[in-house]
Amino acid sequence: MPTTAAPVSVPVGPNLSMFDPAFLGLDEFGAPVHIPLAYRRLLIAGEPDGGKSSLINTVMAHIALCRDARPVLFDGKLVELGPWEDSADEFVGPDMDHAITTLRRLQTVMNNRYAWLLAHGRRKVTAADGLKAIPSLFDEIALYATVLGTKAQQDEFITLFRDLVARGRAAAMPVIAATQRPSIDIIPKSLRDLFGYRAAFRCTSAGSSDIILGDNWSHAGFCATTIKPTMPGVCYLIAEGGVPALMKVAYLTDAHIATLADYAAWVRTGDRTNPHPAPAVLAA
Amino acid sequence: MSKPNSRSSFGRSAGRSTFGRRGGTVTVIEDRVSRSYARTAKVAFYVVSLVVGLLAATITASYLPPVAAVLLGVLIGVVVGLLVAAIVVAWPVLRVLWWWSPEIGVTLAAGYGWVLLATHTNLLARLLVLAVLVGVPASIPAVRKRIIAFAWCAVTRHRLRVCFNEFIITNRSGTLPLILWARPTPTGERVWAWLRPGLSLPELHSRLDKIAVTCWASAVTVEAASDSNAALVRIDVKRRTVLTGTIETPLLGLVDDGTPTAERVVRPVPTALDLPDVPASNATADPGPVGNGTRPKAAKPAKNGKEPAPEPAAKATGEDVSDWI
Numbered sequence: 001m002p003t004t005a006a007p008v009s010v011p012v013g014p015n016l017s018m019f020d021p022a023f024l025g026l027d028e029f030g031a032p033v034h035i036p037l038a039y040r041r042l043l044i045a046g047e048p049d050g051g052k053s054s055l056i057n058t059v060m061a062h063i064a065l066c067r068d069a070r071p072v073l074f075d076g077k078l079v080e081l082g083p084w085e086d087s088a089d090e091f092v093g094p095d096m097d098h099a100i101t102t103l104r105r106l107q108t109v110m111n112n113r114y115a116w117l118l119a120h121g122r123r124k125v126t127a128a129d130g131l132k133a134i135p136s137l138f139d140e141i142a143l144y145a146t147v148l149g150t151k152a153q154q155d156e157f158i159t160l161f162r163d164l165v166a167r168g169r170a171a172a173m174p175v176i177a178a179t180q181r182p183s184i185d186i187i188p189k190s191l192r193d194l195f196g197y198r199a200a201f202r203c204t205s206a207g208s209s210d211i212i213l214g215d216n217w218s219h220a221g222f223c224a225t226t227i228k229p230t231m232p233g234v235c236y237l238i239a240e241g242g243v244p245a246l247m248k249v250a251y252l253t254d255a256h257i258a259t260l261a262d263y264a265a266w267v268r269t270g271d272r273t274n275p276h277p278a279p280a281v282l283a284a
Numbered sequence: 285m286s287k288p289n290s291r292s293s294f295g296r297s298a299g300r301s302t303f304g305r306r307g308g309t310v311t312v313i314e315d316r317v318s319r320s321y322a323r324t325a326k327v328a329f330y331v332v333s334l335v336v337g338l339l340a341a342t343i344t345a346s347y348l349p350p351v352a353a354v355l356l357g358v359l360i361g362v363v364v365g366l367l368v369a370a371i372v373v374a375w376p377v378l379r380v381l382w383w384w385s386p387e388i389g390v391t392l393a394a395g396y397g398w399v400l401l402a403t404h405t406n407l408l409a410r411l412l413v414l415a416v417l418v419g420v421p422a423s424i425p426a427v428r429k430r431i432i433a434f435a436w437c438a439v440t441r442h443r444l445r446v447c448f449n450e451f452i453i454t455n456r457s458g459t460l461p462l463i464l465w466a467r468p469t470p471t472g473e474r475v476w477a478w479l480r481p482g483l484s485l486p487e488l489h490s491r492l493d494k495i496a497v498t499c500w501a502s503a504v505t506v507e508a509a510s511d512s513n514a515a516l517v518r519i520d521v522k523r524r525t526v527l528t529g530t531i532e533t534p535l536l537g538l539v540d541d542g543t544p545t546a547e548r549v550v551r552p553v554p555t556a557l558d559l560p561d562v563p564a565s566n567a568t569a570d571p572g573p574v575g576n577g578t579r580p581k582a583a584k585p586a587k588n589g590k591e592p593a594p595e596p597a598a599k600a601t602g603e604d605v606s607d608w609i
Contacts, residue, residue: 219489
């Protein structure tokens with residue numbers, strides 16, 4: 001059953017690309033912060049109300065308006081990435097089986113892309129290839145890693161997730177993952193270290209800040225505990241420079257998100273691979 | 285450079301000279317630093333004199349008799365050696381002059397400018413110029429803030445020098461890092477410094493809290509300022525929080541207001557929104573699927589005990605994998 005009506009006019013999308021830097025916000029010196037997304041893995045963490053959802057929605061807004069992105073969304077809370085569902089090829093809620101199946105599909109796509117690259121004598125997907133990037137966004141990764149499903153399913157989820165993080169770069173399948181505290185019981189350290197970009201929102205301890213940003217950054221004066229609770233959206237971001245930069249991410253209101261999501265869904269009309277199932281309702 | 289037994293730094297009275305019992309002295313350079321530079325100057329004098337003298341004698345021998353060439357070479361060598369030794373000996377003083385160069389420059393410019401003004405204008409014109417110089421910054425906040433920001437740059441340079449002098453010196457001769465230039469930033473000041481042997485970036489990292497206190501700042505960060513030279517560092521002194529406003533994404537400007545929206549899936553709205561609406565018999569450990577119940581089943585372990593191989597996407601979802609690439 002189709003989910004969208006036949007377009008009454010030709011949708012014209014913005015000319016954004018996954019291979020262009022995405023605007024995230026302003027740093028403390030007033031300079032705009034842009035990061036490239038196509039080949040990067042971004043880990044977002046911090047205490048609740050720190051501003052993680054602002055960053056992940058800002059990133060998702062850029063992805064949704066890109067002409068060459070087919071995002072896959074994992075959101076255990078539904079409401080953070082749910083508005084963007086119609087711009088995604090797959091939206092996974094708090095369903096472990098669905099999450100694992102989707103990750104397996106992504107793994108297969110990744111294998112196919114590498115076989116395609118080998119056949120063409122290439123080492124990574126570029127903007128000129130015509131292939132679309134497949135960014136995977138995970139909100140509350142801890143839900144899948146520690147709460148939902150059985151222990152075996154959680155282990156399988158982490159294994160598939162690690163494969164996507166480790167090999168997705170050259171296949172233009174970047175990963176953006178958010179969680180409150182990426183400690184070893186949530187994400188193994190070896191997996192955490194695969195994320196080159198880190199965004200640390202306010203933390204309650206220097207240890208938590210170091211877990212996100214990397215060892216000893218708090219010792220060097222870059223500690224997310226110094227971010228005041230009255231400053232949501234402020235974070236330390238490690239990106240291109242390799243040194244944490246204090247920045248404030250752009251804020252999208254619910255109305256802004258709805259506007260952008262509606263527009264993105266409109267310009268992607270007919271670009272979907274399969275219709276989304278309706279969510280189940282837990283009622284009395 | 286200083287009186288014996290005097291240990292205090294430049295600009296500070298060694299004794300309670302004004303109100304105390306001892307006579308006042310002002311130490312420009314500490315003894316051990318002075319001795320170190322004198323020793324270095326001697327070595328520099330001998331080495332430079334010898335090398336330059338030989339070189340000069342060799343060159344002048346082509347134009348002059350040998351004896352005259354040797355004498356001229358010795359003369360040139362001694363002069364150049366003395367010049368180099370003088371620079372080495374005077375380096376601590378030159379460094380102090382560099383530290384105070386903004387204040388010296390401003391004082392000289394103000395004094396010379398006033399004298400020049402007094403020479404060529406009458407009192408009314410002088411008062412008018414003075415009123416403009418004072419009134420413009422006083423009445424225009426942007427100008428005033430800019431002047432204050434640059435004044436803080438000068439203050440921060442001196443406070444950093446105090447840091448290095450009081451608790452960061454680690455080398456044997458006691459030489460201080462060269463504090464280069466500073467510029468205002470929205471959060472405070474950014475200062476560049478050239479570290480001397482015996483000091484490193486991790487050493488500064490371990491003293492950031494003390495540096496912040498000394499600079500009257502809320503926080504200080506130090507980073508390498510050069511990819512090729514670890515001696516050049518950049519110090520950010522932060523005394524203001526600027527990330528307070530709301531930042532809007534420019535993506536909103538890309539959306540056409542008149543664009544029709546796509547028809548969205550109308551979802552059933554849950555009704556059990558309070559705990560009494562959900563009896564215990566309906567509660568499960570797993571929140572369950574969000575989908576419509578058509579979720580694929582999880583892979584079961586194989587009978588041989590090994591993990592099953594990932595199934596092809598086409599088999600799991602009923603769609604062609606090639607659609608994904």
